[in-house]
Amino acid sequence: MEFTRRQLLKFSAALAAASAIGLDLPLPKGIEAAEQADKWVKGVCRYCGAGCGVYVGLKGSKVVAVKGDKDNWNRGLLCIKGNFLAPILYAADRAKYPLLRKGDRFERISWKEAMDLMVSKYAESIKKNGVDSVGFYGSGQSYTEESYFISKVFKGGLGTNNIDGNPRLCMASAAVGYVTTFGKDEPMGAYDDMYHADCFFLIGSNMSEAHPVIFQIVNERKTKGKDVKLIVADPRKTLVAKKADLHMNFVPGTDLAILNAMAHVIVKENLYNKDFVGKHTVFKKMVNPGPPPKIEKVTWDDYVRFIEEYTPEMAEKTSGCPKADIIKAARWFAQSKATSSYWCMGLNQRTRGVWANNLVHNLHLLTGQICRPGATSFSLTGQPNACGGVRDGGLLSHLLPYGRLIANDKDREDMENFWGVLKGRINPKPGPTAVEMFRGFNKGDIKCLWIACTNPGQSLPNLGIYRKGMESKDTFLVVSEAYHPSRTSELADLVLPAALWVEKDGTYGQSERRYQYVEKAVDPVAEARPDLQVMIDFAHRLFKSLGREEEAKKIFAYKGTEDVWNEIRAASKGTAYDFTGMTRTRLKKAHGMQWPVPTEDHPGTVRRYTAKYGDVLVKKFDPQADDVSFYGAKADGNRATIWLRPHVGPAEPADAQYPFVLTTGRQLEQWHTGTMTYNVPELKRAAPYGFLEINPKDAQKLGVKTRDKVRITSRRGSLVMEAKVVDVPREGLVYASFHDPNKLINMLTIDAFDALSKQPEFKICAVRVEKA
């Protein structure tokens, strides 16, 4: 019920009159949402990796409102998507019952029938073809308890590393970038650094649309702070680029040259921090790409010789970014009191994504702009629990929990002992990564695949070939989804209806190492079930089918999420992640806690690798350190690595046949593959469909104006979209979001991937554009 100003005036008069005679009129319903909710339950936003704290408002058994948590890092602020979270639970296309494919349609079946079928298919395949014939594809949107548990089932229980997840598509390069530079994954800094930085260096991050609340804080600092500089390096004039003091516009895929040129200026102009470099860094280069890559330690002099060729002039010639901008950016970066860098998919979704990450870290290490308030090198994240569940929890096919590696003998032995499984159970060979896994499914090497909480039928690159594999009749595809049909569930053999967000409880870990508990607020819709419940049921049934029932009872003895969480805390003990002290009770009360939290009286750690600013693990791992210690890099004497990474261009640059570069990204009002956001009328109205951004000069040459239909074609596929002629992409660049399920832009993108992180190059492929 709505309430107009005129009605308010009338009511006010009535209320005044009633008061005069002692009557107590109730406030009209609908006047404020705060009154509609009987109860507020603490949680976390379901969308991006910013991880905004929220309160979920309940009226009876229904979620009616969401408000920001003023005591969390987001200070009560939400973006437009977060404001409209409640309707995602009540969408008409929620998956309500298990569904079995019968030819071209789906038929409702019982949970028992669904689980019996799934288990029989998996067991049959394992008995006939071995454990590497089955797999699991997970998500940075699952709760940590879900990702940890299923990883244990596959790696520790079955002994296969055929398990990977969608963070491979969005942040694997950031993870490998942190590991190769600092020895361990995850940022050392926090959002709090935004309040202390006087120079922001954003590269490959459109935070004004992808992380709006973070953008709000940066913009606030820019507006209110004295002499705060904002540098944005991006081939598009995004909103944040328009707010910048310096917008470094460049040809897509040439930023490695720019980053090396900034280092060149810093060294040549003697702006580097000799003391920091001397105490805390080593230098390395890759002499042979392998696999495995051969790495060699080199010297400062080698590094200086390496960056000699990356003059600002050379970088300008390579990138199109004016040399004056490169010089100015380098000086501001080095000379500011505190510089914070932020990046996201623009660096990560690249065939040289890891190298690009390393080169940003290089700038911080050279200048000592790191490990103190405001000075940090920070990768932003796309999904709410890619960090907490998939990176930290070790779901990816090369990882084990909390910084341990599949390829490391001691790490495998540690986890085998911890999980109580046979020595040698964990396969020493890292499993297939996302694209490799779907290639394996196409070929039939993997015969049974379970996809949970993600939508690869829309989000994989070079989508056409992988969709064919997913709809093959020769393999068995199970999809756990909250919505049906999605562009993945429509291809499934079996659809399992999944509980969504506050229909279940669990832990999310966002970009700044902040773990937050999401409380269950309402029961799942219809017959939907929490994924963890389904996973535990599956594990027990499967092991029974394999004659390992007793073992399953021992290693999968969980009653609920808290049992799993307690095991997870124990798995982190003694590692660089140590959050043993982050009990469920503490998480319920806190507005998130940042690891390390090694004891139950520890408040959490805002900044890592610095004893001076509160990281107690410095003294544990490096007792001699007086302040900064990159203790994740023990083999390098607790020093970080400055890498000699040459500029290498993209896998598929524009050419005469395909003269435009296509880059893909995000829109403010939509999220991921749109299964949730397109279900919210207000968001759908604000951003109803995907379109292709074209620079006005290119549009003129093509004879295209806004709302004309254009055909966009790559070597892999073709699509007709509506044009939006706008001075945002640079000339030669076109841009589309990947949200719209009816405009599958990933039919065109390339599945070439980074040799180190295996993350595909969504950001760059060659296309041609013509009026349709």
Add this chain to the structure above:
Amino acid sequence: MIRSLAVISFIFLLLPALSFGAAKKHPPITAEQDCEECHDSQAQVWQDSKHGLMGVKCVVCHGDPNKNFVAKPTSKRCVGCHSEQVAGTAENHKMKQKNCWTCHNGHSLKPKSAKQDK
């Protein structure tokens, strides 16, 4: 007594005001149509505001014109980010602060001491 009867009569006259009617309807629009096409001046004021910069778009307050349009939004649209302030207005039974727009201009959302807008 006569005074009390007069007041009670006054209340009964005003009670229809409590039957809050449906929101004013918006003419149907197509997916391609933007709010700016017809509401350019309001959109410009909003665009130049802090809420405009942060992408708190028309739909946040006014809903989808075809599905849940609200011509004159209530403060409940502000709860997402400003729950304390909204609760403050709701708890004030004297209704001195009626809703967010009592003190903030319609589309700039600036305090009313600032320059007026549409």
